[in-house]
Amino acid sequence: MSALEAPPGLDPVIHAQARLRVMVALAALPTEDQITFPRLQQLLDMTAGNLSTHLRKLEDASYVQLTKTYQRRTPVTYIALTKPGRRAFEDYTAALRILLTPQTEQPGG
Amino acid sequence: MSGEEKGARLHEGSPLSAEESLALIERQRREVHRRLAVNVAQFYGPWGVAYLLGFGAIFLTYPTAVAVRLPAAVAVAITAVLFASAVVITAVTGARAGRGIRGPSRAAGAMYGWSWALGFCALGVVNTGVTRLGLPNDAVTLLWSGSSLLLVGVLYLGGGALFQDRFQYGLGVWMLLSGAGSVFAGVPGNFAVVALAGGGGLLLAAGYFALRPARPRR
Numbered sequence: 001m002s003a004l005e006a007p008p009g010l011d012p013v014i015h016a017q018a019r020l021r022v023m024v025a026l027a028a029l030p031t032e033d034q035i036t037f038p039r040l041q042q043l044l045d046m047t048a049g050n051l052s053t054h055l056r057k058l059e060d061a062s063y064v065q066l067t068k069t070y071q072r073r074t075p076v077t078y079i080a081l082t083k084p085g086r087r088a089f090e091d092y093t094a095a096l097r098i099l100l101t102p103q104t105e106q107p108g109g
Numbered sequence: 110m111s112g113e114e115k116g117a118r119l120h121e122g123s124p125l126s127a128e129e130s131l132a133l134i135e136r137q138r139r140e141v142h143r144r145l146a147v148n149v150a151q152f153y154g155p156w157g158v159a160y161l162l163g164f165g166a167i168f169l170t171y172p173t174a175v176a177v178r179l180p181a182a183v184a185v186a187i188t189a190v191l192f193a194s195a196v197v198i199t200a201v202t203g204a205r206a207g208r209g210i211r212g213p214s215r216a217a218g219a220m221y222g223w224s225w226a227l228g229f230c231a232l233g234v235v236n237t238g239v240t241r242l243g244l245p246n247d248a249v250t251l252l253w254s255g256s257s258l259l260l261v262g263v264l265y266l267g268g269g270a271l272f273q274d275r276f277q278y279g280l281g282v283w284m285l286l287s288g289a290g291s292v293f294a295g296v297p298g299n300f301a302v303v304a305l306a307g308g309g310g311l312l313l314a315a316g317y318f319a320l321r322p323a324r325p326r327r
Contacts, residue, residue, distance in 0.1 A: 010127075016125075017125060017133065020125070020130065020134065021137050024133075024134050024138050024141065025141045028138055029212075029214075030212065030213065030214035031213075032213050033210055033211070033212030033213065033214050033215065034210070034212050035209055036210070038209060039208065039209025039210065040209075043144055043145070078211060080212075093131070093134060096130055096134075097131070100127050100128060100131065
């Protein structure tokens, strides 16, 4: 396996630098809490365009939920991990740990 | 691959190896917790200073073993300014703590913050009502110092339970002991107890939390 290829068995939606960082930040929030777009952007030091692109991909996979609302007539977008999203992130980290666990050599392999 | 190449590749967002991915998760998790965490030293510090210097100043208006005597007006002014500052600093810190976040944890934090305001309003009403019945001056003084520290202690017990912080719970127990101790110390010893045990305890707690690394909010 070349170092540049994604290891097999890893969720390709999460296994990308920027989206992984978004998932980690959202998973770090207390369960059921939501965060505004600008605060998430500030936590991650990402440009608005970059963050929107990756959020759209995560939303397409139903991993995050975007809630658009108004606060004093200003539109505000709140972002939170969905239940499947949280589970996918846990599965992903579990898969990483399995990949990194030293395997016992198969005889003749 | 050199570290420089590795850094450039990570920056481009190319696929990660499992090791790189796990390291990135850990690094990012720590960074997010650090930025979201509220250091409670910011809450304890201003109140510690207000208790120590404010009640210390009031203690010094009485004839005591300490040679310094302060005019009552000066002591009251010092105390008023320090307490008003502590209220403003902690209210602003509390309001800023969860900016951009909504949900159960934010609601719990807001309810806890309001418990302080509501508790002290009620304490003021009760103590003023009791005082109106006619109490000796020393009894009024002891009523206020004892009941204030009792309320502070109970609120720290609640904070410790809410934020799963045993240290804060312990601070609450210490405040309860200080409150009880202040009543038995009599006047003006009660002011020394509130200043040294109450204020000193808060400043020690602030120092502990300022030096301790930030904890995750969960």
